[in-house]
Amino acid sequence: MSQSTVHSLITSVTTHNARNLTRRPHKPKQRRRYIPQDPENLFLLWDDLLSVTSILSRILSVQQLAKRTLSTHSEVNDLERELRGHHKHLDCLRARATDPVLNLHMYHFELFFE
Incomplete structure (x- = not known):
């Protein structure tokens, strides 16, 4: 297949998909x-979830090393402070949340956090 054929095929598929997206109910x-009605808080919650996932992956990566060096007391305190900071964000969000769908996502986040 020539490069122009591939390009026109990709263009037609992309155009077709774009039309279907606009027509799709x-x-x-x-x-x-x-x-939730206001997804901004959900996006903040997802951002916190990604941050907590990153922190936990750093902890696990150190723990899974064959020749691991133990984390220093200050490193452990820093990680704990980061985790607690994200939990405080959850508490602040919970205080102002009224949407039951957002509450459901917050419960899932809390389960992940524990």
Whole structure:
């Protein structure tokens, strides 16, 4: 296949997909079920979840090394402070959250946190 053929094929598929996305009916029932009315708080929660995941992966990567060096007391305190900071964000978010869908996501985050 020539390069121009590949390019035109990709262009037509992309155009077709874009048209289908605009024609595809949105499912408001599913959206209401999983995404709160104001998704900004959900995005903040997801950001905290990614940060906690990153911290936990750093902890596990040190623990899984064959010739690991033990973390210093200050390193452990820093990691704990970071984790507690994200839990404080969750507490602040919980204090102002009124959307039941957002509350559901916060419960999932809390389970992950424990």
